[in-house]
Every structure is written in C-alpha cells, then in structure tokens.
Amino acid sequence: MLGTIRAFWKDQRGVAMILVAIMLPVLIGFSVLAIDMSRVNGLHNDLQKGIDAMALAAAAELDGNADAITRANRAVTSLLANKTLFSTSGDHPIVLADVTVTYLTGIPASDDITLTAAGVDSNAVNWASTDPKAVKFAEVTVNASGATDGAGAFATIFPASFVGSTDKMDVRPQAVAGFTNALCQFTPMFICNPYTSLGALQTAISGTSKPMIWLKEQQGGNNAQYGPGNYGFLATPEGDKSTQKLTEMFAVTSPAACFSQNGVTTRPGNIPPVNDGINTRFDIYPNGNSGKLDPTDAPPAPNVRKGMVVSPGKNCSYSAPNSGQANNYKALPRDNCFYSGGCTQAGVLGNGAWDFAGYWSVNHGNASTTGVITSCGASPSRYCVYNYEINNPTLKSGQEKTPPQCNTTTQTADRRLLYVAIIDCVANTVQGGSQTLPVQAFASVFVTEPAGGSPNADIYGEFQDISTIAGQNTLKKLQRNEAQLYR
Template identity: 85%
Template sequence: MLGTIREFWNDQRGIAMILVSIMLPVLVGFALLAIDMSRANGLHADLQKGVDALALAAAAELDGNTDAIIRANRAFTTLLANETLFSTAGEHPIATADVTIAYLTGIPASDDIKLTAAGVDSNGVNWASTDPKLVKFAEVTVNASSTTADGAGAFATIFPASFIGGGDRMDLRPQAVAGFTNALCQFTPMFICNPYASLGALQTAVSGTSKPMIWLKEQTGGNNAQYGPGNYGFLSSPEGDKSAQKLTEMFAVTNPPACYSQSGVKTRPGNVTPVNDGINTRFDIYPNGNSGKLVPSSAPPAPNVRKGMVVKKTGGSCSYDLPGSGQTNNYKALPRDNCFYSGTCTQAGVLGNGAWDFAGYWSVNHGNASTSGVLTACGASPSRYCVYKYEINNPTLKSGQEKTPPQCNTTTQLADRRLVYVAIIDCAANNVQGGGQTLPVQAFASVFVTETAGGPPNADIYGEIQDISTSVGQGTLKKLQRNEAQLYR
C-alpha cells in the first residue's frame, strides 16, 4: 500500500496538462488584451488625426476680424470629413455632435497643465472667449459617449473585464489645440512704443486721409532705461542678434531676410549705432561715395527723393548738399506738422496734429501748378505720403529747382521704398526697459519716412504711420503677412 502511494506521489505524467489548463485562460486573456490595445491605439490615432485636422481648419480663420469665429465654425463643419474604423459603431464618420470646440485667447505655458473641453485649465484659469478679435486658438475635444449611445470614441472590449470587476467599455477622448500665427516677413527689425493711449486710438488716427506725424526717438539709456511713447528700438532677428552694421544693411535692402511673429518679438539688447545710413539710401544718399556694402544695386533709392537738398556733382561722383543761403527759398522738403504737442500745443509728446504747410511745399516745388488734381486724389487735408505718390504718378507735373526722381542713381523701386515696417508695442503695459525681452505685438505698421535721418548722435526719425495690420487696416500689409495655423497640443 505504501509502495503504491509512493509511486503515485512520484509519478509526473500529465503535469503539462495541468499547467496548460491553469495558464490557458491567462494566455488567452493577454492575447485578447493585446488585441484590444491594438484596436484602442488605432481608434485613438484615427480620432487624433480627426481632431487635429478640425482644430487646424478652425484656427486658420482666427485672424482677429469680426467674422473670425463665424468662418471658423463654417470651416469646422463643412471643410473636412474624418472617419474612425475601430469604434463600437464600426466605420464612424466624426460628426459635429461627437466633439466640442472652444475658442481660446491663450493656452497654459506648460503642457502639463490640462485643459477641459470648455477651455478651463487645471489651475482654474478660463481661457475661452467668444470675442472674435481676441481668440487665437481653437480647441477640439472628443465628447464622452453615453452608456446607451455609441459616440466617436466609444470602444467595446473583447477582453471580459467585467469578470475581474472592470468595465467592458472604453471611452477615448483625445484633444487638439491649434493656433493662428500672424507674422510679417521682409520686415525692418524695429519696434516702436505706441505713441497713442491705446490701439483703438491709433486705429482711429490712421483711418482718415490726414495722417498725424510721429517723431520717433531712439532710447539710448541702456538696458535699464524705461521706454516711453514714441521711443524706438531694434529687434533680434530669428537668427539671433545682428551687429550694428548688419542692422543698418537690413534697413537699406529692399527685402530684409527676417520674419517676425505677432505673438511675440524679442528686443535686441545693447545700444546700436544709428541706422541713418540704411534709411538714407531711400533718399539716394549713400555713405562712402557709393562704395561699400550700401550701394544702389542692393539698396536702390525711391522713385521720389525730394528732400530739400541740392544735387552736387564733383569729380564724377554725385551727392547732395543742403541749400546755400541764396537757395533756401527754392528748396523745401515735406514739412513737419505745425505742432508736435509741445510748446504752444496742449499736450506733451511726440505726435503731430496732422496739419502741415502743404501750400508752401507745393508753391516751392511746383510753382503755380494747379492743386485740384492732388486734392481730388488725396483729400482736402492730404497726407504727405499721398502727395509723394501723386508726384511719382504725374511725372509731367511742373517742378521747381529740386526734381522729383533721384539725380544720382536711376535704379529705383516702387513708391513703398520710403516705407519702413515696425512692430508696435505697448511699452508701458509691458514695462519695456531695453533688450532681451520677449513682447507681444499690438500690430505691425508701415511708416512713411518724410525726411532724411540726421547723422550721429541724432537718430531721430520723422514719418507718418500709414497702415496697421489690424482688422481696420487698409490691407496694404497683407503682401508681407504670412498667416498659418499650427498645432500646439
């Protein structure tokens, strides 16, 4: 008897069947779980691609115009068709009811801070807005599926999770956030502090035919100096800080090789030698007798260079001089505003009042030629830029001692050659104190330079703001704008 028991105890025949019987459910379970995870990954990939495309389509319309959200919703609902292949519903087209879209003014700085479908982050900050002028991001989130309805993210598992206390249903809810990027390219690397109290006041000022003059002053107090209205400074290019010589070249050439984003620009640290030489090439004035890096082939003059100066040719070279005492009555540059809100004016600052000596300028440069044409084209209170273009477009106009076209170099560009493009910053709100700061841009603007820039140390620039890149602008900056949508989350 004991021998039989001992023999049975030592008998190992059939042990593999026992192990297989124990492990088979585990192996099958892992196989089913692997299949479920594969299906879930496939469904998630389909959903993510769908919400990515929807977010990009909506964000591409968020340009700050009053109908931005209307166009974004239309793009969201009509431009794209996306399907999922692994949901409980089978081949399921993603419908508007499957997702929630929210429009945001900004997003958290860190991706670790989560966003709800309504645009509220995990710190309780609500980024959502319905103001089409403010929203810059489109957030698309797949909705949760109900227990009775199969939505885009509904997923029934093959693995019987209910046997181990789980659920046999998964709900995938991917999210995408896309933003609208507005940038200007071929752009002079300059920013100016908004000389007006607000962006709205600036928009009002540039909307009429009369353009108040602005007196731009370089802030030379170093990196700790506070920038105020009318001060200007320089920007770091996307490739880094440029030398003073390179900056001057960027102000001279017709197509500066840089793009700047309205979402933020970085100021260049350190004081920079005035870029007067770069600006003055537009007036047919070149340093070093047309030798060096600033030459007409790369930095041609504008087609109208009238500046109140006398052309002088000596020894084969051509240059300009200020008129002598007996010539002053025969030469007159575009005048500054009669009032610059100082002295006899009611306000202190760097803004003109828009009134200038048009009659005196016309009399000196065009004699008794009729003003009816220019006033019809430019209005009763014409801007200097409009008069400048009128002189270009009417080459037979009677001219006084100083000619309209450049007299030293004939390789000219279009009228826009006398425009510089700047980023407008709210320097007070952003506490601008020099270089190395990344700052939001209120708008980009074109400034018509009305006179030559003085030599060092005088780096002041006089001009008229012609147009800005907001919804009330005239659209002349669109040729420089690069608008695109990109995914942020």
C-alpha cells in the same frame, strides 16, 4: 493491478498538455488584451488626427475679424466627413455632436496644466471667450458617450468585468491649435505706441490725412524707461547683429527676418544711429559704400525729393541749399505743430495738418492741384502726394526733381516705408534690452526726410497702415499667417 497504477503514476508523457490547458486561458487573455490595446490605439489615432485637423482649420480663421468664429465653425463643419473604424458602432461618421469646439484667448504656460472641454484649466482659470477679436486658439474635444455610443465609445473583447472593471470605455482626445501672425522682410525696429491705446492709433490713421511722428532714440541709457515715440531695435532670429549688419538691414529692400506678433525680443546694448541705412532710400550713401550700403543692394526710391541741391558728376552728392537757393527747395513739411511747439505726447506726435500748399507752390509752381486733390482728398497725406508725383512724371517741377539724380532705381513707392512693431512701452515697462514683449500690431511708416545722425538719431515719419482689422491691408504682402498645434 498495483503495477499498472504505479506505471501510470510514473508515466510523464502528455504533461505539456496539462500545462497548456492551465496556461491557455492566460495566453488567450493576453492575446485578447493585445488586440484591445491595438484597437483602442487605432481609435485614438483616428480621433486625434481628425480633431487635430479640425483645430487647425478653426485656428486658421481666427484673424481677429468680426466673423472669425463664424468662419472657424464653418471650417470645422466642412471637415466632418471622417469616420472612426474601431469604435463600438463600427464605421461611425463623426458629427458635430461628437465634439465640443471652444475658442480661447490663451492657454496655460505648462502642458501639465490640463484644460476641460469648456476651456477651464486645472487652476480654475477660464480661457474661453466668444469675442472674435480676442480669441487666438481653438480647442476641440471628443465628447463622452451618452445613452448612445459616440465617436469615442469602445467595447473591449477582454472580459474586464471578470476582474471588477468595465467592458466599455470612452476615448476622448483633445487638440488645441493657435493662430500666429508674423511679418517678414521686416526692419528690426520697434516704436513705443504714441497713443494711449491701439484703438486710438487705429482711429488716427483711418482718414486721408495721416499723423506724423517724431521718432526719437531713447537716450537715457540701458535702464531708462522708454516712452511714447521712442524707438529701439529688435534681436533678429539669428541673434544680435553687429551695428554694420543692423544698418544694412535698414538699407536693403528685403531684410531676411520675420517677427511674430506673439512676442519680439529687444536688442541689448547701445546701438549707433542707423541713418546710413535709412538714407539710401533718398539716394544718399556713406563714403565708400561699405557692405550692402550701395545702390545695387540698396537702391533709392523712385521719388527722393528732400529739399536738397544735387551736385552732379563723378562724385554725385546732395547738400543743403544756401541762402540764395532756399526759396526754391522744400522737402515734405512736418506737421505744423512741430514748428509751433504744439504737438502732443511731449512734442513727438502730430495731427496730420501740414503745409501742402507751400510744398506744392515751391516744387510744382502754378501746376493745378485738382489731380492730387481728387486722388488724395482735400487734406492729403504726404505719402499720397509722394505717390502722385511718381505716377505723374510730366508734372511741372521746380529746381529739385522727383527721381534720384545720382543713381537709378528699380524700386516701387514702398521703398520709403519702414515696417515697425508697435509696443505699449508704458504697460510693459520697456527699458534696456533682451526683453520679450507682446506686439500690439505692426505698422508701416513713411519716412518723410533723411534720418538724423549722432547724437540725436531722429526719424520723422508719417503713419500709413496697421496690421489690425482696422488697417487698409497694405501689409498683407508681408504677413505670414500660420496655424499650429499646441496641444
């Protein structure tokens, strides 16, 4: 008997079964936990992709128009056809009640600063707004489950209650997307808003007559303050260009650069005048036609009337009329206040009143003005008159002809437009270079006469359009509107 007991005690066969029996609950627990982690990760992935799409769809509608939020809500609703596969309720169809959509004017600079579903960050800053003109971001957050299981409700297989936890949890991902407005094929130039506000600029260009601006390069050195009417240059996405390359960007028809309304960076250093680039639009080219400053890469506009006398031949060129010719040549005049000294903002801003009758008399004699008045209004803009001359090639013409006389053109009327960024130089204390500055809007400026060279580098132009909702949408072809995820 004792021998049998002793043999049983020493017998080690089947010991693995004992160890397995002890470890089996642990192995099953880890397996169940792994399954739960896989399920919750799948649920989170499903929800995150869904709300990412919702946030992007909503953000793409936030263009500043009065119905932006209405369209954004409609875009979110149209995407509510997704289902979650791993939530407690199985194939749960996502409905609007499952998410909170909040529109924001901005977001915290650091991702470490969290946002609530109501748009309030962890520093108690409220970014939420219902103003369709102010919001730029769409935030979508999955709601917590209430009495009934929601989209993110998740019940674990692992009996977490055995270790003092809960068998249920909420998966609540969040997505934030924003709307970006950029202009491409854009001259790397900014001008200081000559008006007291963006709204005042919008009002000024809303009529048929357009105000003229005298653009002046800031002459005070790197540390001098830029003021209304000053212009400067922008750093391109490829970095700071040489003076030659920068001048070429002002000459060619499609500069290879895009600039975002979220911010542009000013170019440091003293930049010589870029008049050689601008003046290619007037069929005026520098000696030697260096780089891309030639009629092939930078053809003239279809209308180059500028009050100058052409000297045809092999070395075709233009010159100012002499005293005997002066009465027969007249460029598009500046606003009257530039001659009388009554222009506002330190003399750089006109009011759109100019000598149309005098211009027409010199260049078109007794030709009827009925057509141009019908097309352009009783107080026509210079750009509209310029276009009318292009579209009516049989119009009686004086000594100076409308089309370029030295080189042929392949361009449309837009060739005489400069596209610039409008910046509030006073509010942003613009001085020197390498500053990153917010853009109030992008604008098109019609260049009315050849640009000046050193030392003043003056440019006279007429405001045409602006990229805000008050504009005429002529900048749409250059705009690139994109929605992107930020969180």
